[in-house]
Amino acid sequence: MEIAFTLKQGNILAVTGPSGAGKTTLLKQIAGLINPQFGKITFDGQVWFDDATKKSFSPQLRNTGFVFQDYALFPHFTVEENLSFALAKEDDKSIVTELLEATGLTQLSGRKPFQLSGGQQQRVALARALVRKPRLLLLDEPFAALDYAMRYSLQALLLKFRQQFGFSIVIVTHDVGELFRLADQVVVMDHGKIEKAGTPVEVFVKEDVSSQDFIIHGEVLTCTQQNNQLHVSALIENKIRTLTLPLHFETELIPGKNFTLHYPLDSAQIRLINPS
Amino acid sequence: MDWQPLWLTFRLATITSLILLVFALPLAYWLAFGKFRGRGIVEAIIGMPLVLPPSVIGFYLLLAFSPSYWFGDFIERVLGLRLVFSFPGLVIASVLYSLPFMVYPIRAGLQSLPASLREASYTLGKSERETFFRILLPNCKPAVLTAFVLTFAHTVGEFGVVLMIGGNIPGVTKVASVAIYNEVEALNYPAANQYALVLFAITFVILLIVYSINNNLLRVRQSS
Incomplete structure (x- = not known):
């Protein structure tokens, strides 16, 4: 892997790219669960890993919060036990109660993970990752398995927690909407390398990216011409949104039909799903 | 009917299984997650009792335990313990002989x-040790239970190794399987049948209980 980036304190970095690009590996290397072959990881002036000096901080000492793709809740513990497991002996136990309340899990605190829905499990995973008040939160496609409504509410919750605790975030995501809503910085990875980096607008709107991974699905509601452009209202992720697109898409964007937009918005890459 | 061989058999099986549990937990963890060279060699050695004739293991243990050789001599001088034709020797032999039955399922x-x-x-800041005991072990209870019972049952069924290094001393090394053999040799079939039937019934009941418990545990997990 060849990766270099700097994350500003309190910022959110989104890592994206096709599967197999090394995104999860990158997160695990930051957390100390895997050691990189070469290179250096520094956090807040502290060297976490340096192959030159053979120095490597254990994951226990790095104090990152990690939210796994499969949530990794402990099946034999209740919701509350999953959270309080993260406490050190000298820690104040009130943080568990606070987090349960903030995530709306107080009523469910006695349940086992298998008795919870996907969204509830994800909230437990997020709350558990925050018990130790980490300075860096690592999220591996945390909301991928959830429906849109649940995704929005959890994204809002995440932003609220960031404001409250002031941690920085590295989040792996395939969801462009999520990326625009959350991220200050974006890194596009492919084959273990950074293909593109910058703000979401810089990466996805102003410039081209070659990745095929960024897709918006929607249904065309209306399509009108104005000033030599198409103004399309579309149902995207259960919300009505307006897109401004080049005129020559007119024949393809017909009300009632589904469409798929590939980033970047270039005519060659717009495609209809069911052209019948 | 003389209950002593049966009592001895279950005492041997219980002690062997408990000792193995203590040794097998770290060993299984090490084999499952450890990063080291020569893993193949360690695995091959642990697995040997699965394929070797018990008489081969018994033969080498007999040599090793014998006071005429350095190991047996050493143990006898330092610990005052004679391992051939004694109960402690049987325990050590059983531990080695049943090792894979405990280690493999747990791994x-x-x-x-x-x-x-x-x-x-x-x-979440927890050490490997705490992770093992509080997270991993509680979540592989069925495997540990299966390992324990397989070890127990395998020790109950031991014959060749016991005969080689334990012989046939009533109350010391004469376990049920050897007792059955003796009774058959003496053409005393009804007595052999009594031992055999008790072993058969008890072993069946133990396995039945274990598999019922395991099926229930698995059902709970699958329904999640």
């Missing part, structure tokens, strides 16, 4: 758990 159980459970525990 398989540990490996079947998602890696993220361990990783989550580490990022």
Whole structure:
């Protein structure tokens, strides 16, 4: 892997790219669960890993919060036990109660993970990752398995927690909407390398990216011409949104039909799903 | 009917299984997750009792335990313990002989758990030891139970090794399987049948209980 980036304190970095690009590996290397072959990881002036000096901080000492793709809740513990497991002996136990309340899990605190829905499990995973008040939160496609409504509410919750605790975030995501809503910085990875980096607008709107991974699905509601452009209202992720697109898409964007937009918005890459 | 051989058999099986549990837990963990060279050699050695004739193991243990050779001599001088034709010798032999039955199921159980459970525990600041005892072990109870019972049952069924190094001393090394053999040799079939029937029934009941418990545990897990 060849990766270099700097994350500003309190910022959110989104890592994206096709599967197999090394995104999860990158997160695990930051957390100390895997050691990189070469290179250096520094956090807040502290060297976490340096192959030159053979120095490597254990994951226990790095104090990152990690939210796994499969949530990794402990099946034999209740919701509350999953959270309080993260406490050190000298820690104040009130943080568990606070987090349960903030995530709306107080009523469910006695349940086992298998008795919870996907969204509830994800909230437990997020709350558990925050018990130790980490300075860096690592999220591996945390909301991928959830429906849109649940995704929005959890994204809002995440932003609220960031404001409250002031941690920085590295989040792996395939969801462009999520990326625009959350991220200050974006890194596009492919084959273990950074293909593109910058703000979401810089990466996805102003410039081209070659990745095929960024897709918006929607249904065309209306399509009108104005000033030599198409103004399309579309149902995207259960919300009505307006897109401004080049005129020559007119024949393809017909009300009632589904469409798929590939980033970047270039005519060659717009495609209809069911052209019948 | 003389109950002593049966009592001795179950005492041997219980002690062997308990000792093995203590040794097998770290060994299984090490085999499941350890990063080291020569893993193949260690695995081959542990697995030997599965394929070797018991008489081969018994023969080498007989040599090793014998006071005429250095190991047996050493143990006798330092600990004052004679291992051939004695109960402690039987225990050691059984531990070696049943080792794979305890180690392999536990290792398989540990490996079947998602890696993220361990990783989550580490990022929550917990050590390897705490992760093992509080997270991994409770989540592979069926594997540990299976390992314990297989070891127990395998020790109950031991014959060749016992005969080689234990012989046939009533109350010391004469376990049920040897007693059956003796009764048959003496053409005393009804007595042999009594021992055999008791072993048969008890072993069946133990296995039945274990598999019922395991099926229930698995059902709970699958319904999640």
